[in-house]
Amino acid sequence: MNELELVERIRRRAAKARNLVLGIGDDCAIYQPAAGEQLLFTTDLLIEGVHFLRETHQPSDCGWKALARGLSDIAAMGGRPRFCLTSLALPGWATTRWAERFYDGLFELARLQKTVLVGGDLARAETIVCDVVVCGSVPEGQALRRDGARPGDAIYVSGLLGGSALGLAQRRGPAFRRHLRPEPRLKLGIALREKLKVTAAMDLSDGLSLDLHRLCVASGVAAELDGDLPLWPGATLDQALHGGEDYELLFTLSSSTRPPRQLAGVPLTRIGTIVGGRPGVVRLGGRELPLAGFDHFRNPQKPAAGR
């Protein structure tokens, strides 16, 4: 199968959408924005040996995860996914059969989350590299941002933490399935935007310690964690604090807001309080947390892991 044939097969599987004027097959896709719509854009790399391992991740898991990363960013801003574009570079050993199974996983998640594939690029490379762009939309001015947390706000997370890191260590069981096929919290993100007075929000992709630090830097505040984190069964505090890829939502609420115990079917747990002080500092039990989450350029020698 050559490149034109593979593109044609992918094109035939791609769904249509109301606002999509033109999908795969021309120089660009064409999208007709709706009135009052603001568009969200995010792009995420998925690289063999860095974000996944060939031994542990099926091609369809890679396709699922490549899209899930971007959808989680859309969820973090309270958006509805609209469309995505996928760039995929394959080494010689990866056949077009590999590519088709990759798209199996991607289309499976896309169907579940009502996202359509509208374009992309294909190339050869030494290792598998994928980059997925996702576009989502929110009503004008209503996106949940990172920069609105204020001292006194309560800090919450959805779901359980540390499951993905535990799964990567165990390579079996429910935690591993969670690691392989993370579920972007799109319904929750929309419910947070519509129902609660969220002051700041983001998704947990690189670990609570690093991601909360980022939220605090963006908002110009510091944070005190309670230490009573909602741990995935069997996960350690270290995995919950510094393990990445839980893809839960981290958000802050003004102190007057009383959220329900669960929203959109996902439990919500208060884990701390926003405080004044040096922007970005995160304390647990009075001690400043190290920034031990994942940083590609600070931890280049870290053994290849699923992140």
Next chain:
Amino acid sequence: MNELELVERIRRRAAKARNLVLGIGDDCAIYQPAAGEQLLFTTDLLIEGVHFLRETHQPSDCGWKALARGLSDIAAMGGRPRFCLTSLALPGWATTRWAERFYDGLFELARLQKTVLVGGDLARAETIVCDVVVCGSVPEGQALRRDGARPGDAIYVSGLLGGSALGLAQRRGPAFRRHLRPEPRLKLGIALREKLKVTAAMDLSDGLSLDLHRLCVASGVAAELDGDLPLWPGATLDQALHGGEDYELLFTLSSSTRPPRQLAGVPLTRIGTIVGGRPGVVRLGGRELPLAGFDHFRNPQKPAAGR
């Protein structure tokens, strides 16, 4: 420098734009579409050893070219560029200094073409991989597409062909500069959309023979080339037909349209006629041309070249 610091440096250099609500630094960028605007999306990979060589391409040339590829797709549809997102994966030998020089070239072209960088992703990889998404816009329903060519239409190209392939072979002189820093034909694309009755258009990225084949497949027609192609001085007919990366525009006009000799400062040359027949067939002097342009999956063993 760690990942957060590099992102911060890039963020400070990124320009602002009227319709950009939020740029680099949150989970997503936020864009406010204007009334009556349709948005164009394209994504292009740039991979070391496939699309460029470390020995011949400076980091700033890579940044220029990574963006130029997407801008050329926007030009092909008659769009104005609005914003871009850049995913960049770097091996251990490439320092953050390399990354900063890459962004020098990217920002240089972005400034010239009024495009702003609104987001992206960074990661480690075994070789340099970059993926750039560009968003452009056109007035509703006015995008130039590939699928409208009809028998009897005249086929045109802008500029001269074969320069990029010649430059890659020579590795010096004006043709090589053209290869390293292609100029997306954005002003020409807009002028074609506004001033001429274009029936189909696309950009020449993989070689005239393969790209005209694609235009003909999309339009369900065939093509006869005159053989009198506008050659770059010193380029062979083979380089003009099958060499890629000229980033000129290929377009068709209804037979009643008489275009000027040049438009937006670029010469236009009639090179053939759209005819009926098996869709996708391209003939030159009565003989069917082979599809010798670049196909990543048909030519995986082709020596690394700048494409």
